[in-house]
Amino acid sequence: MTPSGGGVHVVWFRRDLRVHDHAPLHQAARRGPVLPLYIVEPAVIGAADFSPRHWTGLRDALEDLRLALGRLGQPLVVRFGDAADVLERLGRAWPIAALWSHDETLTAAAAVRDGAVRAWARAAGIPWHALPQPGIVRPGAGDERRPDAWRLDLRQPLAPVPTALAPLPADADGRPIEPGALPSHAMLGLAPDDRVEIAPAGEAAALAALDDFLDHRGARYHLDAASPVTAWSGSSRLSVHLAHGTLSLRRAHQAAHARLAAVRTGGRAARGAGGGDWLHALAVFGGRIEQRCHCIQAFEDLPAIETRNWEPAYDGLREDAFDAERFAAWCAGRTGYPLVDAAMRALAGAGWLNFRMRAMLVSFAAHDLWLHWREPALHLARLFADYEPGIHYPQVQIQAGTAGRAGPRIYNPTLQARAQDPDGLFIRRWVPELEGVPDSYLHAPWLMPDPVQRRAGCVVGRDYPAPVVDHNAAARVARARLARVAHAAATDGDAAGAPPRPGRPARAGGWAAPRVRRPAPGHEGPEAEQPRLGGL
Numbered sequence: 001m002t003p004s005g006g007g008v009h010v011v012w013f014r015r016d017l018r019v020h021d022h023a024p025l026h027q028a029a030r031r032g033p034v035l036p037l038y039i040v041e042p043a044v045i046g047a048a049d050f051s052p053r054h055w056t057g058l059r060d061a062l063e064d065l066r067l068a069l070g071r072l073g074q075p076l077v078v079r080f081g082d083a084a085d086v087l088e089r090l091g092r093a094w095p096i097a098a099l100w101s102h103d104e105t106l107t108a109a110a111a112v113r114d115g116a117v118r119a120w121a122r123a124a125g126i127p128w129h130a131l132p133q134p135g136i137v138r139p140g141a142g143d144e145r146r147p148d149a150w151r152l153d154l155r156q157p158l159a160p161v162p163t164a165l166a167p168l169p170a171d172a173d174g175r176p177i178e179p180g181a182l183p184s185h186a187m188l189g190l191a192p193d194d195r196v197e198i199a200p201a202g203e204a205a206a207l208a209a210l211d212d213f214l215d216h217r218g219a220r221y222h223l224d225a226a227s228p229v230t231a232w233s234g235s236s237r238l239s240v241h242l243a244h245g246t247l248s249l250r251r252a253h254q255a256a257h258a259r260l261a262a263v264r265t266g267g268r269a270a271r272g273a274g275g276g277d278w279l280h281a282l283a284v285f286g287g288r289i290e291q292r293c294h295c296i297q298a299f300e301d302l303p304a305i306e307t308r309n310w311e312p313a314y315d316g317l318r319e320d321a322f323d324a325e326r327f328a329a330w331c332a333g334r335t336g337y338p339l340v341d342a343a344m345r346a347l348a349g350a351g352w353l354n355f356r357m358r359a360m361l362v363s364f365a366a367h368d369l370w371l372h373w374r375e376p377a378l379h380l381a382r383l384f385a386d387y388e389p390g391i392h393y394p395q396v397q398i399q400a401g402t403a404g405r406a407g408p409r410i411y412n413p414t415l416q417a418r419a420q421d422p423d424g425l426f427i428r429r430w431v432p433e434l435e436g437v438p439d440s441y442l443h444a445p446w447l448m449p450d451p452v453q454r455r456a457g458c459v460v461g462r463d464y465p466a467p468v469v470d471h472n473a474a475a476r477v478a479r480a481r482l483a484r485v486a487h488a489a490a491t492d493g494d495a496a497g498a499p500p501r502p503g504r505p506a507r508a509g510g511w512a513a514p515r516v517r518r519p520a521p522g523h524e525g526p527e528a529e530q531p532r533l534g535g536l
C-alpha cells in the first residue's frame with residue numbers, strides 16, 4: 001500500500017510526552033494517519049545544560065509514551081539526528097501533510113533548531129501547526145495579554161485522547177515504518193546516570209503522582225514544602241512530570257481545582273486520608289502553578305536571560321571575579337556549611353530539591369562566593385532531573401539579585417539549617433562526615449572545641465572542610481555591592497524592573513514583580529518565593 005494521497009500528519013513530541021490533553025495529537029488524529037515522532041537531537045544531547053540523568057528520565061517517558069501510543073494504534077517513532085534533516089528524510093518515504101507540535105519554551109539552541117525546521121517546512125510547503133502550551137501566551141504581533149491569561153487558558157477543556165490512530169500506510173516500497181530503538185546512554189556517548197534515588201518518569205507515573213498528592217500527600221503541603229526533611233514527601237514532586245510534559249499543567253490545575261471544590265463542599269469526608277488543612281494546602285499549591293506560568297511567561301518574553309543579566313545595570317558586577325576553587329567547592333558540596341553541602345549532595349544523588357534549598361544554593365554561590373550566576377546555573381541544570389529553562393533562568397537570576405526586582409535576597413545557611421533541619425536528619429543523611437557531631441554543633445561544626453571534634457571523629461579542616469567564606473562578612477559585602485548598583489540604576493531612572501523584550505514595548509499585564517514579604521527566619525532580605533493564596 002502506498003501512502004494515502006493526503007500524506008501523513010507528523011506529531012512531533014518535544015516537552016509534551018503524553019497522550020492526555022495533547023491538542024496537536026488530538027487535532028492531527030482527526031485529519032488522517034498520524035506519525036508520532038520523537039527526535040533525539042545531537043545538539044540537545046551535547047548542550048552544556050544536558051546530562052545523563054536527563055536522558056534517563058526522557059527514556060522512561062518515551063518508553064511509556066510508546067506504549068500509550070501503541071495502545072491507540074501507532075507506536076512512537078524515534079529517530080536520531082538534526083530535526084530538519086530527520087523530517088526531510090521521513091517526508092521522502094511518508095509524504096507529510098502537516099507537522100503538529102506544541103510550542104516549546106525555547107533556549108537559544110532550541111530556537112536555532114526551530115528556525116531550521118521552520119525554514120524546511122516553508123521550503124517543502126508543509127504547514128507547521130505549533131499550538132500553545134497550556135498557560136503560556138507566545139508573544140505575537142501586537143498581542144496585549146490579560147494578566148490572568150494563564151488562568152483562563154488553564155480552565156479550557158482538556159484535549160480528548162484520540163480513541164484510535166488511523167494506521168500509517170506502508171512506504172513506496174511496501175515497508176511498514178520502523179519504530180526505531182530508544183538509544184542507551186552508551187549509544188549516545190553519555191556516561192551512566194549517577195543518581196542514587198531515581199524518581200520514575202512517564203505519563204503513568206505522572207498521573208499517579210498527581211492523584212497521590214491531591215488525595216493523600218498534599219494535606220500538609222503548605223507546612224512541609226520549605227524543609228528538606230519533609231518536602232520529599234510533602235511537596236507535590238510534580239516538577240519532573242511537568243518538565244517532560246508527561247503531565248499537562250492544565251490537567252494538574254483542573255484536578256487541584258476539583259479537589260478544592262470537593263473539600264469546600266464535602267467537609268470532613270472529602271478531606272480523605274491525612275486530614276490536614278486541605279483548603280490552605282491547595283490554595284498555596286495553586287499559587288505555585290501561577291508562579292510557574294509567570295516564570296515561563298517571563299522567559300518567553302525575554303529568552304536572552306538564559307545568558308544575560310535580566311537587569312543590565314548588574315552587568316560587569318561579577319563577571320571578572322569568578323573563583324574556580326570556590327565554584328569547585330560549591331559543586332562538590334564541600335563549602336563547610338552543612339546545609340549547603342547536604343543540599344548539593346542530595347541534589348547530586350536524587351536529582352531534586354525543594355524550592356528553599358535551590359534558592360539557598362544559588363544565594364550562597366552568588367552572594368557568599370560572589371560567583372556569576374551562569375556557571376552555577378548550568379551546574380544545577382545538569383543536576384535537576386526536572387530542569388525547565390523557563391523556570392530555571394528567571395529563578396536563578398532572582399536569587400542571584402540580577403533580576404532587579406527586589407532587594408538582595410541572601411540566605412543565612414546556618415540559620416536556615418537550624419530552622420529547616422533542627423535535628424540534622426537531612427544533614428546527617430547526606431554529609432556522613434558529620435554523623436558523630438553533637439546536635440549543638442551540627443549546624444556550625446567549626447565552632448566545636450578541639451576535644452569535641454576529636455570525640456566526634458570529625459576534625460574540621462581534615463574530615464570536613466572549614467567554612468570556605470565567613471557568611472556574615474560575605475553577605476555584608478554582597479549586599480553593599482548590590483545596593484550600590486540598585487542605587488545607581490534608580491538615580492539613572494533605570495530600575496523599573498526587567499527590560500522589555502528587545503524590539504517590543506513594555507506591556508501592562510506582563511510578568512508580575514515578585515511580591516515582597518518580611519524576611520522568614522534564617523533569611524535576610526525580602527522573600528519573593530511565596531505566592532499569593534488562591535492561585536486556583
Ligand SMILES: Cc1cc2nc3c(=O)[nH]c(=O)nc-3n(C[C@H](O)[C@H](O)[C@H](O)COP(=O)(O)OP(=O)(O)OC[C@H]3O[C@@H](n4cnc5c(N)ncnc54)[C@H](O)[C@@H]3O)c2cc1C
Pocket residue numbers: 225235236237238239240242243288289291292293295353354355356358359362384386387388389391392393395396399529
Ligand atoms: C534557583 C532555582 C532554580 C529552579 N529551577 C527549576 C527547574 O529547572 N525546574 C522546575 O520545575 N522548577 C525549578 N525551580 C522551582 C521550584 O524549586 C521547583 O519547581 C520545585 O522545587 C519542584 O518541586 P515540586 O514539584 O514538589 O514543587 P511544588 O512546590 O509542589 O510546586 C508545584 C509546581 O509548581 C511549579 N513551581 C513551584 N515553585 C515554583 C517557583 N518558585 N517558580 C516557578 N514555578 C514553580 C513547578 O512546576 C512545580 O512542580 C527552581 C527554583 C529555584 C530557586
